[in-house]
Amino acid sequence: MRYDVSLVRCESYEEPRVRAALIEALDAIDGLAFLEKGMTVAIKTNLVSAMAPESAATTHPTMLGELVKLLFERGAGEVIVGDSPGGLYNAAFVGRVYKVTGMRELEKLGARLNDDFSQKEADYPEGKVLHHFTYTAYLDKADAIIDFCKLKTHGMMGMSGAAKNMFGCIPGVIKPEYHYRFPKHDDFARMIVDLDCFFKIKLCICDAVVGMEGNGPTMGTPRQIGAVLASASPHKLDLAAASLIGLTKADVPTLEAAYERELIPADVSELSVYGDPQAFLVSDFKTIPVHGSLEFKKESSNFFGKIIKVFLSSALRSRPTVKKDECVGCEVCLKICPAKAIVMEKGKPVIDREACIRCFCCQEFCPKGAMKVKRTLISKLLTK
Structure with a gap:
């Protein structure tokens, strides 16, 4: 049986534990079945800002390092790791982010940190709200894209997970333009889902060993969760991840947007999950309310x-x-x-x-x- 999502215990960033957890999580969903010998794989990670791994704001370098090793062991020809943090999208600015977040260690394993800062324009008539956008060109060099996110709270979207992580394909300096184009939370979430669908992600992994609670996604507090999640779908992964920190579809606009398109069921209980979400629940996790939960039972015509x-x-x-x-x-x-x-x-x-x-x-x-x-x-x- 191929599971929708895998959820595996990982209590620390010690290399043996991380490797074992990644192998178990990926094997449960046949997560590397897409990989063919000689492929170029791009890992779109979360490097939101120049912050040390201990801050829990970015995907941990040990998690990425063990994935890089596995990809090469299973036949990848080249592995590119990249993101476009908030700020200038150039070698100097992003290079500092690579250094502070511990990404330079990945070069010792044979991975290439993205150094192509060119941009491309995309027409996407199939998009629900996003029909034209600018994106980071390095992703076009890959035969497959892996979305490797960090589980955090988020002021606008409630939670930052696999779906929101792909907003990092928009070059940093023009990200505010997209906020202005889509000022309503629901429309911004629909735009995020459009990006997820455009890039046809092969695999999603979530670093939830230590997540971020409170004033996320950058200035919150690190919080032990002890989990690694994997899925072929960013939205199914997020539905499972949300349940670990006490959130439901109604609390996360990107999940509501995915549900509109029938990309996920209404509740995590309707997914086939390898692992028990209840066993990982952090019941007192400090979340950010995007909006109140007051419901209107009937649409008023008055x-x-x-x-x-x-x-x-x-x-x-x-x-x-x-x-x-x-x-x-x-x-x-x-x-x-x-x-x-x-x-x-x-x-x-x-x-x-x-x-x-x-x-x-x-x-x-x-x-x-x-x-x-x-x-x-x-x-x-x-x-x-």
């Missing part, structure tokens, strides 16, 4: 009913806020904001609530973690 629904939907959405005592006035948030909703007053950022599209770029890239995700008062009163 004008005022519709107005109330729109008001509540907006009022229930979390928003970024500034902890001024932690802010150093570096202006990163000012420069990254796609909606130009931030101004500096007395050396501190002030957010224009009317202009803010709640993309949480400011929160994701604040180097001091001074930008937080805040639930509104009405959300706290009316929702769980």
